[in-house]
Amino acid sequence: MRFTGRWDNHSRPSYDDVVCWHLMLGGHATVRAAAATVQQRLARFTGLHMTPPQWLHVTVLRVGTAGLVTQDDMSRMVTRAQAELDRTAPIAVTLQRVFYHPEAIALSVSPGSAIAPVLAAARIATREVLGPIAGDSEKDEWLPHLTLCYSTVEQPAAPVIAELGSTITACEATIDEVSLVVQDGSEDQWNWRVVGSARLLGGRGAPSV
Numbered sequence: 001m002r003f004t005g006r007w008d009n010h011s012r013p014s015y016d017d018v019v020c021w022h023l024m025l026g027g028h029a030t031v032r033a034a035a036a037t038v039q040q041r042l043a044r045f046t047g048l049h050m051t052p053p054q055w056l057h058v059t060v061l062r063v064g065t066a067g068l069v070t071q072d073d074m075s076r077m078v079t080r081a082q083a084e085l086d087r088t089a090p091i092a093v094t095l096q097r098v099f100y101h102p103e104a105i106a107l108s109v110s111p112g113s114a115i116a117p118v119l120a121a122a123r124i125a126t127r128e129v130l131g132p133i134a135g136d137s138e139k140d141e142w143l144p145h146l147t148l149c150y151s152t153v154e155q156p157a158a159p160v161i162a163e164l165g166s167t168i169t170a171c172e173a174t175i176d177e178v179s180l181v182v183q184d185g186s187e188d189q190w191n192w193r194v195v196g197s198a199r200l201l202g203g204r205g206a207p208s209v
Helices: 029-042 071-085 112-130 158-164
Strands: 018-024 048-050 057-065 091-101 104-110 145-151 167-175 177-184 191-199
Touching (some): 018 112, 091 112, 112 177
Antiparallel strands (some): 104 145, 177 191
16 A cells, blocks of 8 residues: 555545534544544655544535635525434544544544434534535445544555554544534645534534524
8 A cells, every 4th residue: 555645636526625524522532632642653654634623524525615705605504414413412423443544544433323412413403504415425434433644655554553553542522513614725735624513412402604
């Protein structure tokens, strides 16, 4: 296996200037500590762009180009997603298995199937407000993962795999909200802003969003 440059691939949908649904995990101390440990081990390798601690995330759904999604659209999507998640309880997940992709190194989120209601809520909210989502299909398999770093150049993966192996010490986290995020500018600049979040309330009643 070889890594390739994340931003050299122009065949996939761009994540520059877009709106996305994300599970924002940078505020979870356990996740932040686990990511820091792995990133420290990777620091000696060149050609790797690390995800900033505050923006550690699991991408749920790419909504579309930021310039085409209005503030009213985003507010309506958050409100609709909240209605879908009012009765969904927070979800306990584990991050342990290291996932190697040609463009990135990530931690798989397990059990991925447990987060399916969050993806369903994001899809329903987005489609009801904006219509069909380009490039998204319910037939596509969703593999939830938290990206630790991206490869910026073509390089062999074997030395990195030898350093990290296939697993890390298990990290537990609880998913209790999904956030709508605007990613201004190029993806590698991390100029993000959270415009709203829908909480997993488990029937406890809806808060303001």
